[in-house]
Every structure is written in C-alpha cells, then in structure tokens.
Amino acid sequence: MDLTVVAYVIYLLISVALTVWVARTLSRNGRVFLADVLHGNEKLADAVNHLLVVGFYLVNLGFVTLYLRNDDGVADARGLFEALSVKLGVVLLVLGVLHLGNVYVLNKIRRRGLMEREQTPPVPPQGWTTPGNGPWAAPTTGA
Numbered sequence: 116m117d118l119t120v121v122a123y124v125i126y127l128l129i130s131v132a133l134t135v136w137v138a139r140t141l142s143r144n145g146r147v148f149l150a151d152v153l154h155g156n157e158k159l160a161d162a163v164n165h166l167l168v169v170g171f172y173l174v175n176l177g178f179v180t181l182y183l184r185n186d187d188g189v190a191d192a193r194g195l196f197e198a199l200s201v202k203l204g205v206v207l208l209v210l211g212v213l214h215l216g217n218v219y220v221l222n223k224i225r226r227r228g229l230m231e232r233e234q235t236p237p238v239p240p241q242g243w244t245t246p247g248n249g250p251w252a253a254p255t256t257g258a
Contacts, residue, residue, distance in 0.1 A: 130203065142165075
C-alpha cells in the first residue's frame, strides 16, 4: 500500500476522533453555560446545544475532508510523520479557533442578558409622588 494512502487513513481516523471528542466535551460542559445564558430555559438550552454541536461537526468534518489532499506524495516514514503533524496541527488550530469563537459569542449573549436583568427593578413601582412632596421639596410656611 502507498504511504500516502496510509497517511490519509491515519489523518482521517485521528481527525474524526478529535472532532468527536471535542464536540462531546463542548456539548457536555457547554450545556450549563447555555442554560445560564438562556435564563434557565433547559429545553431551549438543549436545543441550542444540539444545533451548535451539529454545526461544529459540519464545519470541522468539512474542513478535515477538504484538507485531506496532500500535493506531495509521502515517500518514507519521516515524510509520513511530517505530513501528519502538519495536517493534524492545522486541524487542532481550527478546532481551537472555532471553540474560542463559540465561547466569545455565547459570552456576549450572556453579558447582554445580565445587563437586562440588572435593569429590571427588584420590586415593581407602588405608586407616584406628586412634585413638591419629596424630601427635596422646598419647606412650606404655615399661614
């Protein structure tokens, strides 16, 4: 068997395994974060989490398959390791960038939600005061 084909098979096995591992880790640990971002709405957090995982798989596996081709043939074991290290390194960098992008966007959404919660008064207004009856009103003189 040609060493280039061996490099392709090893690259695909490792890349797909890494993608699945990262997606499961992000899904499991990101669910709590999403529940907080979405104000405790568990069903919506699960749905968004699932959609994010599907998108993560599509983007990563699409990149892995597009990046499969090796223009230079692999001639020996050294070339095999060099080709694999470059390809897997790029895949890991893409996984990291996508992860950081997801965290950044979700953190922005979370901060917006926290700001909205802080703007809501803890107790609804109980009534209105008329001007001049507050503690800063000018003293009235009795006649």
